[in-house]
Amino acid sequence: MRYFAAILYMLDESINQKYRPQHLAYLENLEKGGKIHIRGPLAGGAGGLVIYKADSFEEAKEVAENDPYIIHGVRRLELHEWLID
Numbered sequence: 001m002r003y004f005a006a007i008l009y010m011l012d013e014s015i016n017q018k019y020r021p022q023h024l025a026y027l028e029n030l031e032k033g034g035k036i037h038i039r040g041p042l043a044g045g046a047g048g049l050v051i052y053k054a055d056s057f058e059e060a061k062e063v064a065e066n067d068p069y070i071i072h073g074v075r076r077l078e079l080h081e082w083l084i085d
Helices: 013-032 057-065
Strands: 002-010 036-041 047-054 075-082
Touching: 002 057, 013 036, 047 057, 047 075, 057 075
Parallel strands: none
Antiparallel strands: 002 047, 002 075, 036 047
């Protein structure tokens, strides 16, 4: 299992609250399935960070891109493999 840091930069604060329940439900479902290591908001409303657990970058990218915040243009995704021991 590898770890991937998904930084979700705020793009459209005006619709953030509209999609927040869908975003949180999506993450909670992934968390129950063991696909999230840790998650939380960034200070100052800049966005959020999710550390996904996946077998490949492609898998992590697919999961991250299916977040309602990304689908609806609320946040911009930046994804990197996180090399931890």
